[in-house]
Amino acid sequence: MRTDGPLRVAVIIASTRSGRFGPTAAAWFTNQVRRRHDLALDAIDLADTDLPATMCDDEDLPAQVQALAPRLAAADAFVIVTPEYNRSFPASLKVAIDWFYDEWAGKPVTFVSYGRESGGLHAASQLREVFSELNAVTIRNSVSLPCYWEQFAADGSWPKARTASSNLDDVVRTTVDQLIWWAHALRAARAEQPCPT
Known part of the structure; x- marks a missing residue:
């Protein structure tokens, strides 16, 4: 596993609804981040992945899951761009999370959340619990866009x-800055030994 070179950050657009704000929020965030030359960004729009909602045995992974797996595995860190629906996050994101396991482990995660007055913080709070179960590290800071x-x-x-x-x-x-610090630290740790799961 490499420990040098730009950090690979997957920016995941969670909403798949028509008329969604997610791509706008992701584009705004990535334009801010592109000023950093130490990062390589991979925008993953769940509306384009067509992940099936029905899970199956590992040996029968659908083609869509097999196509997304290497992109998640290659990432050193994740930015989840998520709306808040009914005080939680979209089902499309839970499906995407649950199809994978090792791809998340030992990597930092942050959020760009949006919604009404809460700015998506209820969704981000629930996602922190979900990612901790997958041995991912949710960092303290995130971006919240209330009444976007x-x-x-x-x-x-x-x-x-x-x-x-x-x-x-x-x-x-x-x-x-915080995501980068954790990404460097965890990439070095994963290079030394795999994240225990």
């Missing part, structure tokens, strides 16, 4: 002209 429609222009640009200056740039920077 008030912050983003119709074309997805940030911020709206009438929006007051925001500290979101600082939040993204701090979150990414």
Whole structure:
């Protein structure tokens, strides 16, 4: 396992609904992060993966699962872009999480969550519990976008002209710095020995 070179970060767009905001939030976040030359980003849109909702035996993995597995396995860290539906995260994301196990283990995870007043924090809180069961490390910091429609222009640009200056740039920077620190530490640890599961 390599321990040098750019960190590979998978940015996973969780929502598969029509009219979703997820791709806009992911594009905004990745544009912020692309300024970092020590990262290689892989945008994974669950709407494009077509993962089946019905699980099967490991020896009969569907082609869609086999296609996504190497991308998740190659990642050194994950950013989950998720809405909050009914105080939780979308079923499409739970399906994607449950199809895999070793691919998540020993890697850091953070969130870009969005929703109404909560900014998706209920969804992120539940995801922290789920990822801990998979031996992934959810970092302290994340990005929350409450009432996101008030912050983003119709074309997805940030911020709206009438929006007051925001500290979101600082939040993204701090979150990414923390994710990078954990990604380096855990990549070195995985190179020394596999994450025990």
